[in-house]
Amino acid sequence: MTAFSLLDLVPVVQGGTVPQALANAADLAAHAERIGFQRYWVAEHHGMEGIASAATAVVIAHVAQATRTIRVGAGGIMLPNHSPLQIAEAFGTLDALFPGRIDLGLGRAPGSDQRVAAAIRRNLDSDGNEFPRDVMELQSYFADDGRTGIRATPGAGADVKLWILGSSTFGAQLAAALGLPYAFASHFAPGMLDEAIAVYRRNFRPSEALAKPHLMLGFNVFAADSDEEGAYLASSQQQAFVALRTTGTGVRLPPPVRGYREGLGTQGNAMLDHVLSASAIGGPAKIRREIEAFLERTQADELMLTSAMYDHQARKRSLEIAAEAMRAVEPA
Template sequence: MKISVLDFVSVVEGGTVAQALEETAKLAKLAEELGCHRFWMAEHHGMPGIASSAVATCLAHVGQATSTIRIGAGGIMLPNHSPMVIAEQFGTLDALFPGRIDLGLGRAPGADQRIAQMLRKDIHSGAERFPKDVVELQALFAGDERLPMQAIPGAGASPQIWLLGSSLFGAQLAALLGLPYAFASHFAPAALDEALATYRANFRPSDALDRPHVMVAANCYPAETREEAELSASSMDQSFVALRTGTPGRLPPPVPGYRESLPPAQLAGLTAMRKVSAIGTGADVRASIESLVERTGADEIILAGSTFDPEVRRRGLAIAMDALAGL
């Protein structure tokens, strides 16, 4: 079982973007030392607590801090971009860090509808064009001579392309194109089982992949005690509630008993959103991840879990990797 890390380059209350990027590099280096397989970052926009909007730039930073771990986008929101630009960016990364680059692609905007205005893009049309843009991106990396122009860098590069999803659409497209599929169950778990069944039932082998390959995301908060784990998780709980209520901000400090303080409707929403989670001691985390793997048949697990104190995240990752050894 391959275990990987998803990081949001979290900007905490009282902190700076520069500090967040420094902590991300430390986390990536530790993930490599602990034997994690991949280190991914995701494209979000206009969110004060997330500094990974320029994913390719962040990956270059992390690549310089590491030497063997795969690094990648989990993911790039392709409707926001020209396939040519993404081919150039990830072709450059592939040249800098050969054999280590992953390119996960999603069709959500990574922000609310204001992003269309700011990017001067028709996001709705971009989402409809997403399947064609994925195929065009593959052609750019392949150096297809039928294209009017080659991507340089890009042509001949070989980042591993993934499709991401939180619904059935991504599962269907990944199956059709024969690509590996990553499901965002760390924040949208409702369609997890149906999406994986759809992907596997409709998978067509390709040059990239001869059989279905699935990665499932889980929130992971390991600690010496369950109480400590619940406390560290409360920072991200607060961020989720703030996002859903239209008041996103920087990652706040943990609050004891936060969930118990929520009104029933907000607690229900948070509980549904955080359903795929592993919170507690190392033994608790192993039991939760084992159950998730048994349920989904996942080939890989990617662990999310921003914490206010970066040292808590690093210590937790060490606990998790020790607990999951031999899974």
């Protein structure tokens, strides 16, 4: 069986609040743990009204406290926003609190627009092209090998599993060179999926961290007890994507709308067909078929499922259907 995990952007819904979103995150993680998900990740985004996971390490601690066995982590931390030492200290603390359960996915995007990025860092001198050097510096802090001349406390010797994230071949090349697991953001940026998979697998070098490639792919699931209900529930995320792509501004997750795609128009539908091409929408049988087809195409070792829905209980049901489908799919 292909492993399956959960990415939660901790959505703030229209009419909802940040405290409610954070309470839902803890409840969703505990639910995912009960039904067999391997890991639960949140992502660093800033200046987005509809996402409550900006203080990512704090949210991870909140969720880890509400669970017992599921791995919890970041998918990801945006490395240009922080010094490697700060990240080592934060995630070393998390590992001390929740030993053996912490993942750290690393990305090189700012997780915001340039105005917000400047507010985070006060200047934009940090360079995304320094990402490989920063990853290796972070590895050194966790390994406590003395190469930096600084001992991270907490952090030195921490059992934090590092991942490289990406939506292009850059991350794939780096993950392969360092012998690290690789997570591709196909759930919203599928354009270079096939090239990145090929680069990662072809160039992978075994390391102390990983003996063979481990590829995780983002995949949207909008599941319900019928195809019609699944399509209806998916319209919340579809509206949010259209708003982001047309205005450049994230919005609070809106309520679903029946027949949303039918009234959207050719351009909007084409955009959604592309950005959500790595998705399964519908009832249990359709969800299984679409997951199976994606796994057959990609041979992924793990799927990072995401299922943003306006109604929290519907979202929990979507994860149940997805878990049942993953267990039923024949190995690729």
